Structures are given as structure tokens and as C-alpha cells.
Amino acid sequence: MTTRLNGPNFPACGGCGAPVAVSRYNARETILCSDCKSRLRVEVFPAFFRGLRPAQKGESLTTEGEASCFYHGRKKAAALCAECGRFLCALCEVRIGGRSICPECVEKGRADGSMERLVTHRTLYDGIALSVSILPMLFVFITPITAPIAIFLALRHWNKPCSILPRTRIRHALAVAFALLQIAGWGVFLAYAI
């Protein structure tokens, strides 16, 4: 059974906030807002008309021999955690990427970043290392300090998970290359100066 979500959650004009009439959904061409006359495109999908489904509570145990949920001893097991193998009732089961996961494994996956689907933030150490190797070249005399720092940053975080998007290690390599060139340049300069 579905219930409609109450509250102002329907397509509206991005300028004045006036709601768009149902009959004007999916017109596949620009329409005019009834209030501010802004030109709008509205594309509505079936999920809009279905509203939110209430969460499942889990069935109680009916017979003695039935498997029960690890977290709720009186509820029937409906699924198996794909990470740790625990039995889960319908309430405890978390569906992520087509797999059933228990709440503890979800929290563990979020904390250690092993579940990519739960990652919401990543630090790009390769970008930081590359900036540390390039930007100080504007102020040449600090490069003897920043070049080793750039190499350290690049090598220290070489194997750390970077962006979840497709990304090569070219920035790490360039950071190390630029830093080594700077160190070599200082070496040559000092050799000639001395």
C-alpha cells in the first residue's frame, strides 16, 4: 500500500515557486509559468505518482524452528547479510546495490570507506601533491622545502582510494616528476654556485 507524501513536494517554477499544473507535465516543450511567465521544462516520472512506501516492520516468528533475526530475536529472518552472514528481518535489511547488508556492516563500510556506494566525500591527495609541487614555483626560493613535501605526499597516498570517478595516477606521477626536477635544478645551481 502506498501513501501520498503530504507537503509541498511537487514540480514548481524555479523562479517564483508557483506549482505547475498536472496537465502541463511532460509537455516535451517549454511551457510558461502561470505566475512569472518564465519558460519552463517539466519532466515527471512514475515515482512521483506513487509517493513513499512505508517501511516494513518484519514478521514475527510463528514456529519454533524458524531462523530469527540476529538483532530482533522474535522476528523472522528474511535475508542474509552479504558481508557478515547474519540473519536479518525485513526491518534490519538494508538493500545496497542489489545486496542485503546489516546495519553494522553498513556503518563499518561507511566508516572505512570500503563501500563505494556510501562514500560522500573523498580528499584528492594527488591534486594536493601536484599543487604543492607546482604552485611554489611562483616563489622559487621555497621550492627546496616544498619539493620534498610534494614527493612525500604523492608517495604516502599513492595507494589510498582517490576519487570514486575514473581517475589515473598521472597527477601523483607528475607531482613526483616536477618535485624531482626542482631538486635537481637546485642541485645543479648549488654545484655551479659553489
Added chain:
Amino acid sequence: MNRVARMKYKRLARNRTGLGKRHSLWLADDHLLAVESTGYSEDYTRYYLKDIQAITARLTAAGKAWNAVLSLAGAVVLYHLVTGIADGSAPATAASVFFAVPVCALLVANIIQGPTCKCHILMPLGVRELPSVGRVKTLEKLLTRIRPLIGRYQGSMPDPDLPEQESDTPFPSAGPAPKKPVSGQTGNLADSGYGGGFHYAAFSLLLVDAAFCVLQIFYNDRALMALSAVLNLALIACIIMALVRQYEHHTPPISGKLVWGALIMMVTGFIYVYLFAIFSIISQFKGNVKTQGDILAAFANIKPIDHPALAVFAFCYAGLSACIGAAGLVSYGRGRVARNITLRDSES
């Protein structure tokens, strides 16, 4: 333990907004991934295809405004180029060519990309802006790509004879319509930590800079040049601080754009005058400039009134500076008055 294979993403849209932030939109098998990147970190927001309720877009005039600005800039630059070539003035010609190429390229690119829009995605728990979808063409491509996938996860549209769809008004059981949807702009109406000092200072200094510019067309010496340099430094500092503040606090949108316009105008003016002066010094003094003091003296000796191309540029710069300054003061003041009225109404 089983681990899911690394997700495969395909990029759908990319846009650059804000202070060095890049927004992009990627498509995985079962969700859209909105990425906000600074180059040093990334933040991810997932919109699962089975939950997307609607995508709305409002066409904006930003593209047309850019066309107008770039066309005007291109016309001014081309005028300088033509007069520079006609006068045989190498500095004016060189500076004009330096600007003509990128201005014309930007204009052509803006025309090809088509109309601009602001796109929002409606999810069960609210509305979010999609900053990466800034053009209507990008929106069309996005909708074409995700329609079949959404059809796979959500099925077909419900029976059109459902009671909720009979009337023209949406959802009689729903609450009152929101005044404004959630947007990507930082800050909110209740945020009052910034009094607008940097904005007022920047717009006021633009007016002073315009006056200085007009004065320097007819009279130039080292003292005036030094004063102008200090004024420009202060102006750049105020503009940068205003830009930082407007991303932390609520600012009237037009004022925000005017601040960006002022920054672009100043950078353009610096580059043009610098190039012109360098070429002028080279052609005039032919290697007799030896020290920094000679260079400064040579700069101070350049009188725009003696160089028509530079004089016209200076007049245009002064006019634009005065317009941006005046418009900024008026729009920021009006915006703050309107916001104070709204705050008062919401409290009462």
C-alpha cells in the same frame, strides 16, 4: 567477504560555478551521481533512478546576457584593432589582437552552446539543484539518456484517469506551495552575519576609479599613477573579499554577478593597459629604459589623450566602471531592504 566491483560511471554534464568549484553529473547503472569538486576534495550526492520524481528546468537569460556583453566587448576590441591598423600603431594593434581572439572564441562558444537554464531534481525528500546542467542542450541529452533507465526502474506512468490528475491544480491534499525551492545558493534568509561592507566598498571604489580614469585621460603624472595603483589594489582586495562573503552569506543575485563583472573588467583593463604600455615604451624608447625608475617614468609619460585607441578604451572602462558601481550600490541596497522586509514578515 564479497565486495562490489568498482562502479562504472559515464559523464553526462560538466559545469564550472562559484569560486573554483566544478560540478559534474555522472550516470551509473542505477543512479545519477552529482559531484562537487574543488580540485582537492570531492563531495558526492546520489540520486537513485528508482526515486527520481521529476526534473524541472527554468530557462534563464544568462546566455543572452553573455552574448550581449561579449558582442559589445568584441565590437570595442575590433574597433581598436581597425583604428590601430589604420593608424599604424603597433601597441594598439598588438593589444587588440590579444583580446580579440579570446573574446570572439568565447562569443562563438556561447552561441553554439545555446540557451541557459537552471535545473532542479525532485526527490521524495525534497528538491535539489543540479548546477552541472546549465544549458538546455545538456538537459535534453540528460533526459534522453535517463528516460529508458527510469522506465526500467519505475515502470510505466500510472493510469491517466487517477483522481489526482483530474483537475488542473496539483494535489489538493498537498500543503501550500513553497515560495522558493531549495537552490544551490549558499546562505539563507535568516543568515545576517554580513552587513555588506565589502560590497558597498567595492561598488563605491568603482565609482572613484571611474573618476580617476577620466582624470588620467587628460593628465597623468607619477603621483596620480601611484594613487591610482593604491586605489586599484584596494578595489581588487574589496572585490575578492566581496566574492568570498557572497558565497558564505545571502546576497542579492544581481549584486553577486556585478561583482564578478567588476573583477573581469579590472583584469581585462590591467592586461590591456599593461600590454599597451609595454609596446609603447619599447617603440618609443627603443632600449633606453634601464632601471625600474625609467620604466615608471615612461609609464607616467603616457597620456591617453595622445593615443586615440587608449583614450577610447579608457572612456569605455570609466563608463563601465561607473555603471557597475552605481548599479551595484542600488541593487545591493534594494536587495537588503527587500530581505529585511521578508525577515520582518516571517518573524511576525
